[in-house]
Amino acid sequence: MLNSIVDDAVRLHKQKVRENTERFYMNLLVYAPIGALASSAASTILYVNLKSYIQARMMEMDVREVKEE
Secondary structure: OHHHHHHHHHHHHHHHHHHHHHHHHHHHHHHHHHHHHHHHHHHHHHHHHHHHHHHHHHHHHHHHHHHHO
């Protein structure tokens, strides 16, 4: 009687661990590419904005140099 209860508990525990592991891997397979895409898009937007800002500042400095001369 007690052994069957323990065996059932162990079996249920192993089944739950297996289900949780499978769910974790499925979430990893689904959300990792989405996260990578979002990160890539954010990095690209940041790079483009920073590049245009630096170009504008350099043009502004060139205009100042021409005015000083």
